[in-house]
Amino acid sequence: MTEPALSLFHLLLGLGAIFFLGYGLLTALIPAPGFSGPERTALSFGLGVVPLTLWLLALTAMGLKFSLPLILGPLLVLVVGALLLARWCGRVDHGQQSAVSSPVATENRQPKTGNLFWDWLFLSLLAVLFVFVTLRAVLYPMWAWDAIATWGCKAKVFYESRGVDLTCIQAHNYYPNLVPLLLTYLYLCLGQVNDYLVNLVFPLLGGLLLMLLYSFSRRLGLSRTRALGLTAFLALNGATFIVHLYIAYADLALTYFTLAAAGLLYLWLQDAAPRGSLGLAAVFLAGMAWCKYEGPPLAGTVVLAAALTLIWLRPPGVWRRLGDLALPLAGLAAGFLPWRLYTELHHLEAGADHILGFYPGQFLASIPQVLLYLVNPYYFGVLWPALVLAVILLGRRLWTSPRLFLALFLGGNLLAILLAYGLAPTSAAEFSQYVRGTLDRLLLHLAPMAALLVGEGLKDLEAGPGE
Amino acid sequence: MVLLLWGLQCLWLLWHFGDEARDLAWRLAHGKVGEAVRQEDPFQQWLTALAALMPPDSTYVFLDHYEAGKEIQARYRLVPRRHILLMPDVPPSFLFYTLRRKEASFLILRDKNLAPGPGLLAAEASPAIRPVPLPGPGLVFRVDWARLWGEFYD
Numbered sequence: 001m002t003e004p005a006l007s008l009f010h011l012l013l014g015l016g017a018i019f020f021l022g023y024g025l026l027t028a029l030i031p032a033p034g035f036s037g038p039e040r041t042a043l044s045f046g047l048g049v050v051p052l053t054l055w056l057l058a059l060t061a062m063g064l065k066f067s068l069p070l071i072l073g074p075l076l077v078l079v080v081g082a083l084l085l086a087r088w089c090g091r092v093d094h095g096q097q098s099a100v101s102s103p104v105a106t107e108n109r110q111p112k113t114g115n116l117f118w119d120w121l122f123l124s125l126l127a128v129l130f131v132f133v134t135l136r137a138v139l140y141p142m143w144a145w146d147a148i149a150t151w152g153c154k155a156k157v158f159y160e161s162r163g164v165d166l167t168c169i170q171a172h173n174y175y176p177n178l179v180p181l182l183l184t185y186l187y188l189c190l191g192q193v194n195d196y197l198v199n200l201v202f203p204l205l206g207g208l209l210l211m212l213l214y215s216f217s218r219r220l221g222l223s224r225t226r227a228l229g230l231t232a233f234l235a236l237n238g239a240t241f242i243v244h245l246y247i248a249y250a251d252l253a254l255t256y257f258t259l260a261a262a263g264l265l266y267l268w269l270q271d272a273a274p275r276g277s278l279g280l281a282a283v284f285l286a287g288m289a290w291c292k293y294e295g296p297p298l299a300g301t302v303v304l305a306a307a308l309t310l311i312w313l314r315p316p317g318v319w320r321r322l323g324d325l326a327l328p329l330a331g332l333a334a335g336f337l338p339w340r341l342y343t344e345l346h347h348l349e350a351g352a353d354h355i356l357g358f359y360p361g362q363f364l365a366s367i368p369q370v371l372l373y374l375v376n377p378y379y380f381g382v383l384w385p386a387l388v389l390a391v392i393l394l395g396r397r398l399w400t401s402p403r404l405f406l407a408l409f410l411g412g413n414l415l416a417i418l419l420a421y422g423l424a425p426t427s428a429a430e431f432s433q434y435v436r437g438t439l440d441r442l443l444l445h446l447a448p449m450a451a452l453l454v455g456e457g458l459k460d461l462e463a464g465p466g467e
Numbered sequence: 468m469v470l471l472l473w474g475l476q477c478l479w480l481l482w483h484f485g486d487e488a489r490d491l492a493w494r495l496a497h498g499k500v501g502e503a504v505r506q507e508d509p510f511q512q513w514l515t516a517l518a519a520l521m522p523p524d525s526t527y528v529f530l531d532h533y534e535a536g537k538e539i540q541a542r543y544r545l546v547p548r549r550h551i552l553l554m555p556d557v558p559p560s561f562l563f564y565t566l567r568r569k570e571a572s573f574l575i576l577r578d579k580n581l582a583p584g585p586g587l588l589a590a591e592a593s594p595a596i597r598p599v600p601l602p603g604p605g606l607v608f609r610v611d612w613a614r615l616w617g618e619f620y621d
Contacts, residue, residue, distance in 0.1 A: 139500040149539040
């Protein structure tokens with residue numbers, strides 16, 4: 001076996017272990033039958049990554065050097081224990097159980113009918129995209145700015161020192177470390193710093209994100225063809241998403257965690273989520289908080305939008321449901337606090353440079369730039385104009401149904417982006433450049449949820465007027 | 468209408484990523500992938516030579532503008548060596564202070580075609596700082612930081 005093939009095998013084993021960890025957690029949290037196979041696959045990776053990377057941080061905090069037995073041993077023992085417990089409690093689905101424990105027994109409530117021609121067209125487009133981005137990711141070494149300045153550089157240092165060592169990094173050492181520690185773990189699996197093969201994890205994350213979007217839109221009632229079309233519509237709309245499939249930034253990971261957390265909460269608000277989904281959403285909110293510096297506030301807006309939706313709609317049992325949101329909030333805290341505590345204990349300055357004051361001039365100057373990015377097809381194609389059309393189409397139904405959650409989340413975050421630019425500590429000369437360097441990424445975090453709202457508009461189109 | 472516009476922009480995407488796809492196909496055909504991509508860049512070749520020259524536990528001062536984007540490449544390639552970035556026009560006092568204070572054993576100028584700043588001119592005149600004959604786009608000096616006097620910085 002040649003060395004590259006052996007390295008690829010080791011990498012796949014490492015990724016497989018993450019899926020296995022996540023699958024164990026999913027099985028322990030969600031009674032069967034809950035999620036479909038594609039949903040389980042798409043959720044398992046995120047569910048595995050969060051405890052794995054937090055465990056790596058814990059190892060450093062305990063003064064222990066990274067090694068694969070030390071990383072995987074305790075986690076695998078826990079997962080096998082959880083799986084045995086779930087089996088003992090009868091939670092593992094052996095194909096014989098029926099919908100007894102879940103309000104939504106199947107992946108979706110629509111028959112799998114559709115137009116085969118369009119199905120194959122959308123699938124072919126996605127296949128071509130993923131062949132390109134996967135090869136683009138794994139055949140070229142890391143090269144993009146933040147990949148080598150921050151995420152990839154940290155991963156290399158952590159691997160070399162077998163711990164969270166920030167002594168030779170000056171900038172951004174207070175940034176959360178989910179992505180660098182994930183890469184570090186994969187380097188440990190590879191046995192070396194191979195900064196091109198490891199990039200495989202980024203198209204994988206993108207593929208899982210699209211699988212989630214497809215599954216969520218099916219669960220919300222879209223036909224197979226329209227759900228596939230919506231998935232292709234997100235993936236092939238402008239250059240931003242495609243480029244993030246291979247440049248080794250943390251933004252794609254944050255986008256994946258955001259879609260999973262917000263999507264699960266949205267399904268819960270729609271009463272379309274399997275029982276136990278709030279616990280899963282909590283893990284994904286933890287992933288958001290542990291993924292990027294802007295993750296905790298973004299995660300906060302997910303929970304806030306859910307709470308405001310409940311308060312506005314006042315469904316039966318509103319106070320109990322508001323109380324249930326404590327679980328996702330606890331997840332957010334569980335993702336945020338460990339790193340925050342670590343930075344405090346090690347006297348790392350935690351981004352105080354980001355909040356010096358509010359600059360109304362910058363706030364006003366950012367408005368036309370944000371609007372330009374939303375309509376410029378280079379960045380997101382026609383996604384955001386399609387969202388406006390969907391909002392118009394949904395009209396009053398947006399305010400009288402849980403779809404309000406999507407509107408609040410998207411609208412609130414667009415406003416939050418403008419406010420954040422009002423707080424940004426840049427000089428007037430550099431402000432435009434600062435916006436250009438960050439805005440596409442901030443919008444990327446929201447893009448899958450925008451696609452989900454477009455999907456709701458599509459569903460209404462499919463159902464016809466009056467429904 | 469939205470579908471039509473989306474279709475058109477899909478065609479634009481095909482055109483936009485065309486160059487990258489062609490480069491990818493060429494690399495696959497010729498087997499020039501992975502580390503070979505990096506070594507096509509003279510700056511990266513120079514960094515490889517620097518990595519062979521500098522002990523892993525050493526500290527170096529890198530003279531460059533952050534905006535050029537080369538400094539982050541150097542830091543990434545030379546990890547775990549300790550990296551200190553200073554501007555190319557750094558004054559002698561601060562350069563010497565940093566070299567001594569941080570116990571830096573190498574001084575690197577990224578672009579030898581830049582007009583040397585006052586700090587570098589003073590370094591070249593110092594007996595504690597000797598040039599290293601390493602071919603490449605920049606200049607490399609070995610620093611005997613213990614011979615630099617003074618805890619000064621004006």
